[in-house]
Amino acid sequence: MNEPRPATRTLLFVYGTLKRGEPRHRYLAGQTLIASVATVPAYRLFSVGDYPALVRRDNGHSIEGELWEVDEACLRVLDQVEGVEQGLYAREPIEVLPPHDGANVATYVYRLSVDGLPDCGTRW
Numbered sequence: 001m002n003e004p005r006p007a008t009r010t011l012l013f014v015y016g017t018l019k020r021g022e023p024r025h026r027y028l029a030g031q032t033l034i035a036s037v038a039t040v041p042a043y044r045l046f047s048v049g050d051y052p053a054l055v056r057r058d059n060g061h062s063i064e065g066e067l068w069e070v071d072e073a074c075l076r077v078l079d080q081v082e083g084v085e086q087g088l089y090a091r092e093p094i095e096v097l098p099p100h101d102g103a104n105v106a107t108y109v110y111r112l113s114v115d116g117l118p119d120c121g122t123r124w
Contacts, residue, residue: 015065053110
């Protein structure tokens with residue numbers, strides 16, 4: 001008899017509307033909050049209006065957010081919510097500071113131009 005395959009879990013860094021208390025947090029229902037974390041100083045956060053845009057930059061900052069453990073079904077929904085197929089965001093690896101450095105962490109990185117958008121500093 002075959003044993004059922006364990007569900008794959010992904011560590012996901014969220015920094016904007018998916019965080020606790022934000023409008024899209026409901027999409028993380030049933031998932032596991034690991035900790036509040038920050039990225040290595042290689043990213044910038046810009047305001048697109050109702051949501052933030054995280055991009056990698058040489059002159060980056062350490063961006064504050066939350067680390068969640070999410071299952072495959074949740075990731076499929078989040079990919080739709082974040083507009084991955086439309087090219088708005090891409091789910092990519094991201095580096096976070098200790099004690100979670102070295103972990104395989106993903107996040108949603110903005111794919112469109114941020115030219116002219118206001119910089120949000122280190123937190124949305």
